[in-house]
Amino acid sequence: xxxxxxxxxxxxxxxxxxxxxxxxxxxxxxxxxxxxxxxxxxxxxxxxxxxxxxxxxxxxxxxxxxxxxxxxxxxxxxxxxxxxxxxxxxxxxxxxxxxxxxxxxxxxxxxxxxxxxxxxxxxxxxxxxxxxxxxxxxxxxxxxxxxxxxxxxxxxxxxxxxxxxxxxxxxxxxxxxxxxxxxxxxxxxxxxxxxxxxxxxxxxxxxxxxxxxxxxxxxxxxxxxxxxxxxxxxxxxxxxxxxxxxxxxxxxxxxxxxxxxxxxxxxxxxxxxxxxxxxxxxxxxxxxxxxxxx
Ligand SMILES: NC(=O)c1ccc[n+]([C@@H]2O[C@H](COP(=O)([O-])OP(=O)(O)OC[C@H]3O[C@@H](n4cnc5c(N)ncnc54)[C@H](OP(=O)(O)O)[C@@H]3O)[C@@H](O)[C@H]2O)c1
Numbered sequence: 001x002x003x004x005x006x007x008x009x010x011x012x013x014x015x016x017x018x019x020x021x022x023x024x025x026x027x028x029x030x031x032x033x034x035x036x037x038x039x040x041x042x043x044x045x046x047x048x049x050x051x052x053x054x055x056x057x058x059x060x061x062x063x064x065x066x067x068x069x070x071x072x073x074x075x076x077x078x079x080x081x082x083x084x085x086x087x088x089x090x091x092x093x094x095x096x097x098x099x100x101x102x103x104x105x106x107x108x109x110x111x112x113x114x115x116x117x118x119x120x121x122x123x124x125x126x127x128x129x130x131x132x133x134x135x136x137x138x139x140x141x142x143x144x145x146x147x148x149x150x151x152x153x154x155x156x157x158x159x160x161x162x163x164x165x166x167x168x169x170x171x172x173x174x175x176x177x178x179x180x181x182x183x184x185x186x187x188x189x190x191x192x193x194x195x196x197x198x199x200x201x202x203x204x205x206x207x208x209x210x211x212x213x214x215x216x217x218x219x220x221x222x223x224x225x226x227x228x229x230x231x232x233x234x235x236x237x238x239x240x241x242x243x244x245x246x247x248x249x250x251x252x253x254x255x256x257x258x259x260x261x262x263x264x265x266x267x268x269x270x271x272x273x274x275x276x277x278x279x280x281x282x283x284x285x286x287x288x289x290x291x292x293x294x
Pocket of ligand 1: 012014035069073098126233234238
């Protein structure tokens with residue numbers, strides 16, 4: 001069924017996601033802060049552009065956001081020209097930003113005040129997942145609003161799961177990032193050890209990747225790590241933002257995240273090496289470079 005949809009934030013992730021919505025037959029209006037990107041999107045996919053988030057949301061049944069962090073999200077929702085100025089009653093606001101659980105709960109309350117609904121829906125799968133329409137989406141919100149949103153999100157998702165009330169999607173994404181960080185540091189240390197031991201790294205990975213040590217990161221990142229290539233993938237700057245969110249939440253709920261805290265510090269060092277835009281597997285480069293310093 002064709003829906004009236006607004007999409008706010010045409011970044012690396014949002015641009016192809018909004019494209020999937022238009023290709024699926026929905027009537028999409030996009031807003032991007034840098035208007036040239038919105039015009040490029042319209043030339044590529046059709047649909048309409050709006051001058052402000054409020055204008056884009058004015059007659060939408062579903063409004064999607066995918067911006068950087070909590071502050072950006074507050075700007076496009078609660079700001080003077082934000083979505084909450086015009087969001088129609090009964091519309092569903094779906095947020096794909098990786099943000100805090102706190103801002104999700106805040107937006108759920110603001111939407112409820114207008115008789116509208118909110119679903120926090122952070123994603124994993126990266127740029128490739130967004131482009132191929134194969135994202136994994138972790139959601140928080142009321143079941144009815146979720147069911148309605150799921151039908152629309154289906155065009156760019158491989159798996160969509162309702163985890164619980166507002167904020168639960170973001171909490172689940174935090175679990176994801178905590179696990180990814182630990183796996184990447186373990187992989188970097190294992191490869192560094194293999195290098196010091198004089199082993200053939202390709203051979204080591206081939207020997208162990210199908211066993212208990214195997215992981216998505218090992219299968220998909222070892223070759224670029226060995227080649228020293230990091231100009232791709234999920235940026236260290238984004239991971240730092242995500243781990244800061246995890247650490248703040250852990251302080252609130254009393255979890256001991258000592259390894260995650262340490263890895264966040266390692267990522268700070270990668271940023272200081274000029275690697276803010278490098279893929280998160282650059283933890284290996286940090287170890288290699290510190291080796292040459294000693
Ligand atoms: N990239 C990934 O692999 C990946 C994977 C999973 C999750 N995520 C998460 O998805 C979100 C988006 O990531 P991305 O890679 O698409 O980021 P991006 O390429 O940097 O795009 C960010 C988008 O947000 C807009 N924006 C930022 N601040 C804004 C503000 N204050 N007001 C209005 N618009 C604003 C930007 O507009 P302009 O174009 O005007 O700057 C741009 O459209 C982040 O929360 C990220 O952590 C990313």
